[in-house]
Amino acid sequence: MFRKCLTSLVQNTVSVGTLTPKATEFLRRSVHNGSLGRPPKILITGGLGQLGIECAKLLRSQYGKNNVILSDIIKPNDAICESGPYIFADILDFKGLQKIIVDHQVDWLIHFSALLSAVGEQNVPLAVKVNIEGVHNVIELAKQYKLRIFVPSTIGAFGPDSPRNPTPNVTIQRPHTIYGVAKVHAELIGEYYYHKFGLDFRCLRFPGVISSDPPGGGTTDYAVAIFHEALRTGKYTCYLRPDTRLPMMYIEDCLRSLLEFMRAPSEQLKRRVYNVTAMSFTPEELAYKLSKYVPNLHVTYQPDSRQQIADSWPEVFDDSEARRDWNWQHKYDLDGLVDYMVKDVQENYINVENGQRRASAKI
Numbered sequence: 001m002f003r004k005c006l007t008s009l010v011q012n013t014v015s016v017g018t019l020t021p022k023a024t025e026f027l028r029r030s031v032h033n034g035s036l037g038r039p040p041k042i043l044i045t046g047g048l049g050q051l052g053i054e055c056a057k058l059l060r061s062q063y064g065k066n067n068v069i070l071s072d073i074i075k076p077n078d079a080i081c082e083s084g085p086y087i088f089a090d091i092l093d094f095k096g097l098q099k100i101i102v103d104h105q106v107d108w109l110i111h112f113s114a115l116l117s118a119v120g121e122q123n124v125p126l127a128v129k130v131n132i133e134g135v136h137n138v139i140e141l142a143k144q145y146k147l148r149i150f151v152p153s154t155i156g157a158f159g160p161d162s163p164r165n166p167t168p169n170v171t172i173q174r175p176h177t178i179y180g181v182a183k184v185h186a187e188l189i190g191e192y193y194y195h196k197f198g199l200d201f202r203c204l205r206f207p208g209v210i211s212s213d214p215p216g217g218g219t220t221d222y223a224v225a226i227f228h229e230a231l232r233t234g235k236y237t238c239y240l241r242p243d244t245r246l247p248m249m250y251i252e253d254c255l256r257s258l259l260e261f262m263r264a265p266s267e268q269l270k271r272r273v274y275n276v277t278a279m280s281f282t283p284e285e286l287a288y289k290l291s292k293y294v295p296n297l298h299v300t301y302q303p304d305s306r307q308q309i310a311d312s313w314p315e316v317f318d319d320s321e322a323r324r325d326w327n328w329q330h331k332y333d334l335d336g337l338v339d340y341m342v343k344d345v346q347e348n349y350i351n352v353e354n355g356q357r358r359a360s361a362k363i
């Protein structure tokens with residue numbers, strides 16, 4: 001009965017006449033913070049991308065396997081199905097998303113569906129749909145069902161007119177990619193819904209995120225690809241100039257920032273959109289660090305259309321406001337990142353492939 005009453009409160013489907021507005025708000029917040037014995041039910045959209053699978057692992061370790069639902073439009077493999085709930089959800093299907101939120105009593109929405117910067121430029125109409133219409137759908141649903149919603153933004157939300165070193169939290173934003181335009185739109189509409197309707201909208205601008213999982217087609221992808229190529233072949237051809245400096249972050253830091261930010265009490269947040277970062281480096285500097293593990297590493301540079309995008313993005317990201325307001329602190333610097341990535345790619349990709357090759361040679 002108590003659980004039912006709380007759920008109704010969270011979803012605002014009944015009015016509880018006997019409770020004061022303050023008590024109602026307290027209960028609603030307690031459920032969102034997982035502090036009433038009921039962890040939040042979380043839906044991750046675009047969950048089979050670079051960030052989604054690892055994010056689900058982290059959130060499931062905190063809130064339980066069945067309280068975190070992964071969703072995407074991709075057919076999942078066996079490992080994904082075994083790891084916890086997975087649902088097909090097209091971000092463009094408003095009613096379909098609505099049904100999932102109602103059926104599964106969702107409290108938090110982590111909205112990862114997107115076309116990244118380089119792929120977005122290859123298919124602008126689709127990027128407009130997924131990155132702009134998709135955000136409209138989730139923001140409206142989050143408002144209707146009183147969800148806490150996280151939408152990531154990016155260094156790509158800045159453009160050539162923005163100060164690049166450092167790029168502060170609030171400054172000129174005139175991006176030249178459809179990806180960036182859509183992210184600025186997401187930041188603004190989220191802030192608008194917060195001011196107008198009290199929506200608990202939260203947004204972090206991430207730098208290039210580095211993990212061993214394949215990235216989705218961005219401008220910062222080289223910083224993942226170089227590990228896979230260099231450790232397999234000792235060579236890598238980079239599509240950016242050697243001196244292209246970009247802000248970056250190891251995935252563990254990125255997802256921890258998301259979790260800490262989602263858990264931060266609303267009154268601690270001075271704004272709804274924060275820059276976060278860990279380090280900045282160039283391809284040349286990364287190659288130098290990697291050459292300590294791959295002594296004869298040979299990197300060549302053939303800049304393509306992604307160079308122009310990178311040249312319009314921040315070089316150094318100023319995340320001092322996140323550090324001040326909710327105590328954001330990164331753990332991995334460039335040395336730590338390279339060390340972890342080398343181990344991860346070697347153990348979980350190269351050694352596994354070699355094992356499979358040996359096994360099939362025996363058959």
Ligand SMILES: NC(=O)C1=CN([C@@H]2O[C@H](COP(=O)(O)OP(=O)(O)OC[C@H]3O[C@@H](n4cnc5c(N)ncnc54)[C@H](O)[C@@H]3O)[C@@H](O)[C@H]2O)C=CC1
Binds near residue numbers: 114214
């Ligand atoms: N990976 C990075 O370096 C950064 C990522 N971000 C943001 O984080 C979020 C997640 O990024 P990644 O995981 O790297 O992207 P990703 O490209 O690896 O994954 C995006 C996912 O969205 C899904 N998707 C595409 N169309 C869809 C649709 N119609 N309905 C539902 N899902 C759909 C794709 O199937 C894919 O699994 C994105 O919003 C991205 O802009 C922000 C800054 C840096």
Ligand SMILES: CC(=O)[C@H](N)C(=O)O
Binds near residue numbers: 116117207221
């Ligand atoms: C920094 C990002 O948003 C992403 N990795 C991209 O390069 O598009």
